[in-house]
Amino acid sequence: MTGTVLQTHYDALIRRAAPDGSFAVAEGAGSRPDATAWAAMALFAANLAPELVAAARAVLAAAQSPDGRVALLPERPEAAWPTALALLAWLPDPARAENVSRAAAWLMAHPGSHWPKNVEEQAVIGHDTSLRGWNWIDGTHSWVEPTALAMLALGAMAAPPAEALAEAARLLVDRQLPDGGWNYGNTRVFRNTLLPVPESTGHALAALAGRAATGEVAPSLAYLQGPQCAVPTPLAAAWRAFGLGGWGLAGENEAALCLAALERQSRYGPYDTPQLAQCLAAAVSRGRFATLIGGPP
Amino acid sequence: MSPSDTDKPARGLTRRQAVKLAAAAAGLAAVGGLAATSLWPDKPRAEVFVAKAAGYDADLAGVVRRGLAELGVKPAEIAGKQVLVKPNLVEPHAGAGHINVHPLMVRAVAEAFLALGAGAVVVGEGAGHRRDAYLVLEESGLAEVLAEDRLAFYDLNSGPVARRPNAGGFSKLGDLWLPGRLLAADIVVSLAKMKTHHWAGVTLTMKNLFGVMPGVVYGWPKNVLHFAGIEPSILDINATVRPDFAIIDGIVGMDGDGPIMGDPVAAGVVVMGRSAVAVDATACRVMGIDPAKVGYLQTADGRLGTIRAARIEQRGESPAAVRRDFALLDYVPAQRNLRLEP
Numbered sequence: 120m121t122g123t124v125l126q127t128h129y130d131a132l133i134r135r136a137a138p139d140g141s142f143a144v145a146e147g148a149g150s151r152p153d154a155t156a157w158a159a160m161a162l163f164a165a166n167l168a169p170e171l172v173a174a175a176r177a178v179l180a181a182a183q184s185p186d187g188r189v190a191l192l193p194e195r196p197e198a199a200w201p202t203a204l205a206l207l208a209w210l211p212d213p214a215r216a217e218n219v220s221r222a223a224a225w226l227m228a229h230p231g232s233h234w235p236k237n238v239e240e241q242a243v244i245g246h247d248t249s250l251r252g253w254n255w256i257d258g259t260h261s262w263v264e265p266t267a268l269a270m271l272a273l274g275a276m277a278a279p280p281a282e283a284l285a286e287a288a289r290l291l292v293d294r295q296l297p298d299g300g301w302n303y304g305n306t307r308v309f310r311n312t313l314l315p316v317p318e319s320t321g322h323a324l325a326a327l328a329g330r331a332a333t334g335e336v337a338p339s340l341a342y343l344q345g346p347q348c349a350v351p352t353p354l355a356a357a358w359r360a361f362g363l364g365g366w367g368l369a370g371e372n373e374a375a376l377c378l379a380a381l382e383r384q385s386r387y388g389p390y391d392t393p394q395l396a397q398c399l400a401a402a403v404s405r406g407r408f409a410t411l412i413g414g415p416p
Numbered sequence: 417m418s419p420s421d422t423d424k425p426a427r428g429l430t431r432r433q434a435v436k437l438a439a440a441a442a443g444l445a446a447v448g449g450l451a452a453t454s455l456w457p458d459k460p461r462a463e464v465f466v467a468k469a470a471g472y473d474a475d476l477a478g479v480v481r482r483g484l485a486e487l488g489v490k491p492a493e494i495a496g497k498q499v500l501v502k503p504n505l506v507e508p509h510a511g512a513g514h515i516n517v518h519p520l521m522v523r524a525v526a527e528a529f530l531a532l533g534a535g536a537v538v539v540g541e542g543a544g545h546r547r548d549a550y551l552v553l554e555e556s557g558l559a560e561v562l563a564e565d566r567l568a569f570y571d572l573n574s575g576p577v578a579r580r581p582n583a584g585g586f587s588k589l590g591d592l593w594l595p596g597r598l599l600a601a602d603i604v605v606s607l608a609k610m611k612t613h614h615w616a617g618v619t620l621t622m623k624n625l626f627g628v629m630p631g632v633v634y635g636w637p638k639n640v641l642h643f644a645g646i647e648p649s650i651l652d653i654n655a656t657v658r659p660d661f662a663i664i665d666g667i668v669g670m671d672g673d674g675p676i677m678g679d680p681v682a683a684g685v686v687v688m689g690r691s692a693v694a695v696d697a698t699a700c701r702v703m704g705i706d707p708a709k710v711g712y713l714q715t716a717d718g719r720l721g722t723i724r725a726a727r728i729e730q731r732g733e734s735p736a737a738v739r740r741d742f743a744l745l746d747y748v749p750a751q752r753n754l755r756l757e758p
Contacts (some may be wrong), residue, residue: 148576153632191632194579195593197640198633242747255635259643262636264547302507303545303636309614309748311677314509318548354548386563387550391574394548 125165128381128399132158133168135392140174145391152182152189156204157396160411163211165403173212179205180218187225188257197257200265202226206272211413219276226253226269227280231261245307250290251283262304263294263319267326274330275412288330291323299338315339317348321358325408328365340366351379353394357401364406377402460722462694463487465731466702466738467686469667476524476686477531480663483688484528486731495533500540500601501525502572502659504609504624507545507676508556514668514680517609519561521665521686525607526567540597542572542627544637549573570597573631584655586715587648589640592656593633606659606692610669610683610699612742616646617710617750618703619675620696621662625653647712654692655720662692664699671703671742683740685733693721694728701725704741706756 135143135158141150142158159175162168182205183189184196189205191198206222209215230251240248252266270287273280294304300315301323307313320343327336342348343362348355357380360373377398384390390398404410465483469476503517526537539562543552549571553559562569576596582589598604608624616623626638626649634640641649666685672678685702689695693716697707700723707713707723717723744751 144574144576151632192577195633200635254639255631256633256640259635259639262639264636305637308677309673309745311673313677314507316546316548317551318546350551350554352548352550352554355551383550386559387553388568391571393574 124378125381125399125402128395129162129165129167131389132161132392132395132399133171136171136174140171140178142175142392144393146389150178152179152191152201153204154392154396155179156201156208157393157400159208160204161396161400161403163208163413164400164411176209176212176215179208180215183218183221187221187223188229189222198255199225199229199257200255200268203253203265203268203272207268207275207412210272210275223273223276223280226273227283229253229257230283231266232259233261243309244305245312246305247290247293250286250293252287252290260304261290263291263301264303264322266290266304267322270326270330271408271412274326275409275414284330288327291327292331292335295323295336295339298342299340300342301339315342317343317350317355318358320348321355321360321362324362325358325365333366336366340368344368349376351376351383353380353383353390353398356380357394357397360401360404360406361408362406364401364404364408369406371405374402374405460691460693460718461727461729462689462691462722463729463731464687464689464691464694464698466698466733466735468684468733468738469686470684472518472520472667474667476520477527479686480524480528480688481531483663483686483732484532487688487690489532491533493532494529494603496535497602498600499526499529499534499537499603499605500598501529501537501605501607502540502598502624502628503558503607504619504627504675505541505543505552505556505558506627507543508552514670514678515609515676516556516558517607517665518667519556519558521663521667522558522567522607523561523565525605525663526565529603529605534603536568538568538570538597538601540570540572540595540628542574542595542629542631544626547573547631547636570595572597572628573636575630577630577633580656582652582656583658584648584652584720586651586655587644589644589649589652592652593630594657595628595630598628598657603661604657604659605661605663607663607665609675610664610666610681610685610687610703610742611674612671612678612703612705612744612751613674614745614748615750616650616712617754618696618700618705620664620699621659621692622650622654622696622712622716625657625659625692626650628657629653647715650712651716651720654716659692661688661690662695663688664695666699666702669703669742672745673748679743681740681742683738683742685738691721693717693723697723697725698728698730698735701735701756702738702740704739704756705744705754709754
């Protein structure tokens with residue numbers, strides 16, 4: 120169920136559905152797999168337009184390569200980060216089990232670039248480069264958001280890859296900043312500790328829910344609950360809700376912040392579809408990410 | 417580049433080590449395989465304008481208008497054109513104004529082009545480390561100015577993209593994927609902050625163009641460019657995008673551990689021109705840095721423009737007269753031995 124205000128924004132999302140079932144990345148723009156996947160998840164979370172959800176999943180399946188990946192563009196197969204999003208969108212549909220299986224196999228075979236850090240590198244960067252997570256672009260290093268999304272996807276499968284998920288969790292904990300929070304995935308460069316941001320912190324906390332002890336992430340939870348993260352912009356608000364929601368700490372305030380972010384389109388103009396859909400999904404689920412993928416509400 | 421080249425020292429690290437670091441931390445990679453020849457038929461010359469501006473409360477639009485006039489820009493060149501201003505908003509944090517181009521500088525540039533009859537001025541950026549572009553606007557202070565001035569903003573990370581041939585050939589990136597909004601612009605303005613950089617030595621209008629590379633294709637951070645080498649990537653992007661104007665906010669710059677964690681420097685200047693290479697070379701001289709010692713600028717010389725003082729006609733202030741030495745860190749390989757001799 121959605122309230123009247125949310126319904127208005129959902130209507131805007133639904134208007135971006137193309138006849139073939141894909142979703143435009145923005146008003147008047149072409150379709151893209153990440154937009155289609157996030158739209159499917161947002162609609163599913165609200166129990167809206169099941170025919171559009173099914174069509175979106177079908178389009179994603181048609182875009183899946185024989186090796187299992189779902190690339191941003193057919194001409195740019197290395198940009199395979201939408202694979203985890205497609206997997207998430209397919210998860211609630213038993214008819215997509217084969218697609219899920221192939222996407223998971225591709226992710227398992229394509230972790231981020233990793234290597235043991237030597238003495239010279241130790242002086243330059245803070246994190247453990249040997250740990251495997253996932254990357255934005257195939258062949259590059261692991262970063263926080265793609266690692267978190269792959270963990271959410273693989274972790275929700277019937278038979279989660281326990282060892283890989285445990286290593287990815289160690290990676291996220293290793294990338295946590297000393298005073299709490301995460302950024303895109305660097306902790307220190309040369310002699311300066313870097314600064315956290317809300318959206319990355321939300322990603323990491325959502326993925327670590329159930330995989331890390333509260334004590335390991337307590338400063339990060341405090342950071343994400345703090346005033347500096349209570350900002351009504353779409354990704355910050357959405358992932359504040361999902362990040363806190365994973366730890367049972369999201370409620371009306373987090374949903375209200377997402378709603379405020381949606382209303383901010385009067386200031387910024389229409390959000391692109393991935394941002395619109397993530398903000399809608401966070402608002403309607405009150406930060407419970409499992410609602411997007413068929414888990415318990 | 418031969419296989420053995422990968423182990424040659426690059427600013428104190430082997431190339432292989434450098435590529436690894438680039439992968440891990442927006443790293444340092446040396447220029448290699450530089451087969452590209454000059455894009456200019458003759459030896460390039462350029463004009464660069466330098467103005468003093470003590471603070472952001474100065475008449476910055478007037479400074480930019482004067483600069484454009486000194487560069488010979490006439491209304492007929494701008495009238496009716498779609499101008500995209502690309503400010504540097506690498507990773508804003510609330511209250512850290514010296515990190516990014518100041519919002520009032522963005523306003524000044526927009527006003528100056530609109531005064532010359534531009535059909536529209538829009539602002540576009542693809543922040544290197546941040547996914548939430550609207551939070552970037554809010555934390556940088558730019559959201560308020562954009563709203564007041566009714567300037568549209570486009571997140572270059574996330575919109576539609578199109579493939580273009582790589583006009584540089586300095587890296588192994590192959591074709592470049594560029595934002596549709598950038599390609600739709602008639603005039604592109606690279607509006608940078610005057611900063612030292614812990615991987616590239618300096619980040620000015622050339623390095624600023626990393627921000628036009630869409631994150632959906634290159635990642636957050638734009639790790640593909642790091643793997644390809646920061647310096648050759650800078651050269652390829654500039655050779656392909658070829659910005660029409662290059663402007664540097666040096667009113668308050670950053671030295672030391674830039675581009676994010678350095679210290680503010682009240683350099684009090686604006687530097688601008690049509691050639692990003694010449695503008696960046698001039699800015700280096702203002703910063704007390706020898707442009708010939710900055711790898712990508714040295715490589716760009718004669719290929720993408722000129723860094724040679726004898727070939728740059730300085731308008732306004734002399735770089736020497738406004739020189740303010742930016743602090744360089746001895747423990748940062750990319751900043752070693754860059755100092756310009758007095």
